[in-house]
Amino acid sequence: MGLQRFILKRLLLIPPILFGVSIVTFALVHLTPGDPVSQMVAMNPNVDAAQEAELRARYGLDDPLVVQYVDWMAGVLQGDFGEVYGSSQDAAGVLVARLPETIALGLFGWVFALVIAIPTGIYAAVKKDQLGDTVSRFLALSGISIPNFWLGLMLILLFPLTLGGWPVLPPRESLASPAMLWYLVLPGITVGTASAAAIMRVMRTSMAEELNKEYVTAARAKGLPERTIILKHVLRNSLISVVTLAATLTAGIVAGSVVVEVVFSWPGLGREFVDAIHGREINLIMAITLFIGLFIVIMNLVADVLYAMLDPRIRYD
Amino acid sequence: MVHSGKESQPTIPRRRLLQGLGAAGAVSIAGCFGDDGDEVSFPLQVTFEVDADQADRVEWTQLIAQLWENTGYFEVDVQTHASDDYTNRIFDPxxxxxxxxxxxxxxxxxxxxxxxxxxxxxxxxxxxxxxxxxxxxxxxxxxxxxxxxxxxxxxxxxxxxxxxxxxxxxxxxxxxxxxxxVEDVWIHSTDVHGFEPTPFVETSLSYALHSPQDEVVTWLDENNTSGETDLSDLQEGGTLHYGLDANIDSFDPPYSLDVRSTFAQELLFEQLVATDFEGNLYPWLAERWEVLDVNDIDRSAYEDYMESVPVEDGAIATDEQVLLQHPEDSPGEDDEVRVLTPETVDDAIDDGVFGMQIRYDLHEGIEFHDGEEFTAENVVLTMERYYNSQLEAQTFDSLLHAVAVDEYTVDLYAQVPDAEAERELPGLYIHSSAQAELPGGDLDPREGTDPVGTGPYVFEEFEDESYYVVTKNDDYWLEDLGLDALEWWDGPEEFPAGPVIDEIDVDIVPEDSTRSGALQTGELHVTEGVPMDDLDDYEADDDFVVNTVTTxxxxxxxxxxxxxxxxxxxxxxxxxxxxxxxxxxxxxxxxxxxxxxxxxxxxxxxxxxxxxxxxxxxxxxxxxxxxxxxxxxxxxxxxxxxxxxxx
Structure with a gap:
């Protein structure tokens, strides 16, 4: 019962959190100079001041900020995130259209992170304080420290430009086609590297901790093979913290893909977000921010729930 | 609904607005002199204002400031402002x-x-x-x-x-x-031959692909990379990969203002006339043209055909296209202004009130991509689609009306005698009848309509913010009629009557460095606007040609x-x-x-x-x-x- 109440409580907290996010974002967007109309008419000498005012009035951009916010919120509550200025598309439609690309990239990065991090983490824990451990820890520290845009640029320089084999331009194939896997490799590695490093470090620490526990000594005393001890008993226990971290990092992967998508010209949500900011596309900025906010809140909740399910000793109030 | 009359604001060109303001405006401006009480003294305090987003511009602003100060007569303060903020500042009256x-x-x-x-x-x-x-x-x-x-x-x-x-x-x-x-820098691989850009980025590709007026044609040949080729080496076919630096916002000619949209439309649509590199005009969809009549009038000559329309918030409130406004009226000062609209323009022309009449004889046998035959009616319908569009101000700055004389003859009328009329009036991308009916902005694949023109390429595919593909028009009119159908043509016999490249594949890649990278891996043949730092490398590289043109x-x-x-x-x-x-x-x-x-x-x-x-x-x-x-x-x-x- 405790868990259900906990989830319910957390779910109820989502609307106020998103409300706060929306207010802060809305205010920040309006604090920056310029608006969609000034972007539209910039350097277009054929638009005079009266026309500009007319455009502003049409989009309601000349209303007081509070009125604009209330109008926007009223729309959102009815599922209308507003239009993208100067086009016939609506913000929610753009978000939905771009989302699959970002999910594919994030998923690839996430799988890459786990596939790299878990075996390396186990290896490092088992070989604690030996050369292999030191090397993998060094790599992990590098992975966390390297900014992902730089890593992306270096990968582009190394693979497509120097060694060849990879295209520089973004894919045209549908996401479902097998060729996409090839396209996903470089941006996927870029997105996943920092997470891989973080997970690997947690994996190593918790595994090393578990290895010192008495049940391991008992198992060894029983004469169980080391392999069985590690893979069957220790791994399962050490995975608890990794699973929760991986859930939290998933949210970070989506947010972090903003930069990577620009570097790789990946046609996803992140690139759209950057374009929206440049174009002062308020509705689109708000929709994407809210989506990322919602995603982070939910993934954090998932992490907490998983934690509780994996470790029955944990209780919530 | 999308494009109601509300959009048709009084975009009377500024020149005429001033005539309306008359002497009063000039006097009030003159009154500003000397109002400032501060005594002028040297060294003079001067403020430079510059757009912070333009790195080059900021750099030379600082250089100029330094040189002014070096004389000892100035103390210069350089102020930078964010782009939109700056635009708003400086356009404040x-x-x-x-x-x-x-x-x-x-x-x-x-x-x-x-x-x-x-x-x-x-x-x-x-x-x-x-x-x-x-x-x-x-x-x-x-x-x-x-x-x-x-x-x-x-x-x-x-x-x-x-x-x-x-x-x-x-x-x-x-x-x-x-x-x-400013110079535009174009870079293409040595597979590309004959590529000559224009001073305008939006027309450069269409011009380079095929322009008999300058005997320019672009072709692909992977086997000849010497860089020295002439028409006798010309190869047909292939796919040209072009790197475009921003999305194509609109395929709808009267509803687009940016250069990338025009760039995309240029491959599909044509105009009555064509321009060579130096700006000289040549008949194109029109077989020839002739200035029939020039009347020495000004805009007040239309007074009898004008109607009074109310002014709301300093803007003319009417759903009609305002063709021109009475020079003595001003929406800024009067409650109503007299304007000429399409409703009475025919009467004015019938009575001989117009600035110029230019007659265009059209080629017979031109077909749109959907099979419709191009006639004088298409010119009239196209002009009407420019009514109340985003291009109304510049279109009806000089254009008064288009009248179909017969199936293959159309008259364009100018409002007043205008030395630029032959260039300005026919600047319409000719629409098919079906697409001339579309509401503003709907002539776009995103809205479910693939654009149809008379041009040498046919729309194939467009993925928003990703790519755009056109393929060669197998029934291109100029190839059917032959170059001799162009009265002015006197070039070499082997010059092709249409572009020779089968497919143009445009990748939309906003990141300059990515575009530059794709050029190096061979994914792109041509692009423009690569990072300045890469240019020296391209200059030194035998696999690439750097082509600069003053814009x-x-x-x-x-x-x-x-x-x-x-x-x-x-x-x-x-x-x-x-x-x-x-x-x-x-x-x-x-x-x-x-x-x-x-x-x-x-x-x-x-x-x-x-x-x-x-x-x-x-x-x-x-x-x-x-x-x-x-x-x-x-x-x-x-x-x-x-x-x-x-x-």
């Missing part, structure tokens, strides 16, 4: 009274007026782009006389002579200093001519000598530009001057860096005006 020196960039065309009127036409003040509020009636009149008078309409040489009088006049007046003309984009600074001591033209001439044009081009923009020795760029030499080289020779000395001369002039101003000076 009150800006000229601040006394700031503003740094800007602007794009001109083959119409020489675009290099003088934008900066110096008084009516552009507070709108575009004259931010110093010139009230120089004499110059306004000269600009008008070089375009809107019957004698220049009939005598092209006279028109050039008129411009040759304008350039020294503007130079002497020195209300602004044009620093340099209509010019960088300039404007002086606050209403504020002392900048109201003295000798001071403005003096500081003009403190701008190191050559140094800026060589050192700040790495040579990718042309110093502006005159206000007219090289590519408009044919349209804007009778003898361009003589003009450059005459005016160059005014624009040379010359500190000594500058100080001489400043001392003269100080002495004559009795300014204090501690220099």
């Amino acid at each position: 009150a800006y000229p009274e601040n006394g700031y020196v503003a740094f800007l960039g602007l794009s001109g065309t083959y119409n020489p007026e675009s290099f003088v009127d934008a900066l110096h036409g008084t009516a552009n003040q507070g709108q575009c782009c004259n931010v110093n509020g010139l009230g120089y009636d004499e110059l306004d009149e000269m600009i008008d006389q070089a375009r809107f008078s019957t004698d220049v309409v009939e005598d092209d040489a006279l028109r050039r002579e008129r411009y040759d009088e304008i350039w020294p006049e503007v130079q002497e007046y020195a209300g602004s200093s044009i620093i340099h003309f 209509g984009l010019y960088q300039f600074l404007q002086y606050p001519v209403q504020v002392e001591p900048f109201d003295d033209e000798r001071l403005r001439q003096a500081v003009n000598h403190l701008i190191p044009r050559e140094q800026i081009v060589d050192e700040i923009i790495n040579g990718y530009g042309q110093p502006a020795w005159v206000m007219l760029p090289e590519f408009a030499r044919e349209t804007g001057s009778a003898d361009y080289d003589a003009l450059v020779e005459e005016l160059r000395e005014y624009n040379e860096f010359d500190e000594e001369r500058a100080i001489e002039l400043i001392e003269e101003v100080i002495e004559d005006r009795g300014y204090e000076s501690s220099v």
Whole structure:
């Protein structure tokens, strides 16, 4: 019962959190100079001041900020995130259209992170304080420290430009086609590297901790093979913290893909977000921010729930 | 609903607005002089204002500030502003009274007026782009006389002579200093042959693919990378991969304002006339044209055909297309204004009230991509689709009406005698009948309509923000009719009657470095706008050709001519000598530009001057860096005006 109440409580907290996010974002967007109309008419000498005012009035951009916010919120509550200025598309439609690309990239990065991090983490824990451990820890520290845009640029320089084999331009194939896997490799590695490093470090620490526990000594005393001890008993226990971290990092992967998508010209949500900011596309900025906010809140909740399910000793109030 | 009458704001061109304001406007501007109580003293405190987002511009602004200060006569404060903020600031009608020196960039065309009127036409003040509020009636009149008078309409040489009088006049007046003309840098692999860009990025690809007017044609040949080829080596077929730096926002010609949209449309749509590299006009969809009639009238001649419409919030409130407005009325001051609308324009023309009548005989046998035959009716329907569109202001700046005479003859009428009419009036991308009916903005694959034109390529596929593909039109009219159908054609026999590349595949890649990378991996054949740092590598690389072309984009600074001591033209001439044009081009923009020795760029030499080289020779000395001369002039101003000076 405790868990259900906990989830319910957390779910109820989502609307106020998103409300706060929306207010802060809305205010920040309006604090920056310029608006969609000034972007539209910039350097277009054929638009005079009266026309500009007319455009502003049409989009309601000349209303007081509070009125604009209330109008926007009223729309959102009815599922209308507003239009993208100067086009016939609506913000929610753009978000939905771009989302699959970002999910594919994030998923690839996430799988890459786990596939790299878990075996390396186990290896490092088992070989604690030996050369292999030191090397993998060094790599992990590098992975966390390297900014992902730089890593992306270096990968582009190394693979497509120097060694060849990879295209520089973004894919045209549908996401479902097998060729996409090839396209996903470089941006996927870029997105996943920092997470891989973080997970690997947690994996190593918790595994090393578990290895010192008495049940391991008992198992060894029983004469169980080391392999069985590690893979069957220790791994399962050490995975608890990794699973929760991986859930939290998933949210970070989506947010972090903003930069990577620009570097790789990946046609996803992140690139759209950057374009929206440049174009002062308020509705689109708000929709994407809210989506990322919602995603982070939910993934954090998932992490907490998983934690509780994996470790029955944990209780919530 | 999307494009209701609300959009049709009074986009009467500024020039005419001023005529409406009349003397009152000029007097109030003149009244600004000397209102400022502060005593002028040297060293003079000056503020430069510049767009912070333009790194190059900020750099030379600082250089110029330094050189001004070096004379000892100025203390310069350089203020940078974020882009939109800056635009809003400088287009404020009150800006000229601040006394700031503003740094800007602007794009001109083959119409020489675009290099003088934008900066110096008084009516552009507070709108575009004259931010110093010139009230120089004499110059306004000269600009008008070089375009809107019957004698220049009939005598092209006279028109050039008129411009040759304008350039020294503007130079002497020195209300602004044009620093340099920007060069576009195109890079293509050696697989590409014959590629010649134009001064305008939006027409460069369509022009390069096939332009008999300059005997330009582009083809692909992987096996010949020597870089030296001629028509006899021409290869047909292949797919040209082109890297475009931003999304195509619209395929709907009257509902798009940006260069990428025009770039995309240029491959599909055609106009009645075509332009060569120097801006000369050639009949295209039209077999020939002829100016039938020129009437010496001004816009008040339409008075009897005008209706009064109310003004709301300083804007004309009508759903009709306003073709022109009575020159004595002003939406800023009157409650209603008299305007001419399409409803009564036929009556005016029937009564012989029009500025010019130009008759276009159309080629027979031209088909749209959907099979419809192109006739005079398409021209009329196309014009009507420009009503109340985003391009209404520039279209109906000069165009009065289009009338189909018979199936293959159409008359275009100009509002007043206009030396630019032959260039301006036929500037419509001709629509098919079906698509001419579409609501504004709907002629777009995103809205479910694939664009259909008469052009050499047919729309194939477009993925928003990703790619755009066109394929060769198998029934291209010019290939069917043959080049001999063009009366003016006298080129070599082997020149093809249409483009020879089968498919154009445009990748939309906003990141400059990614586009540059794709060029190096061979994923792209041609692109424009790669990072400046890469250019030297491309220059040195035998696998690539770097092609530069001077564009209509010019960088300039404007002086606050209403504020002392900048109201003295000798001071403005003096500081003009403190701008190191050559140094800026060589050192700040790495040579990718042309110093502006005159206000007219090289590519408009044919349209804007009778003898361009003589003009450059005459005016160059005014624009040379010359500190000594500058100080001489400043001392003269100080002495004559009795300014204090501690220099």
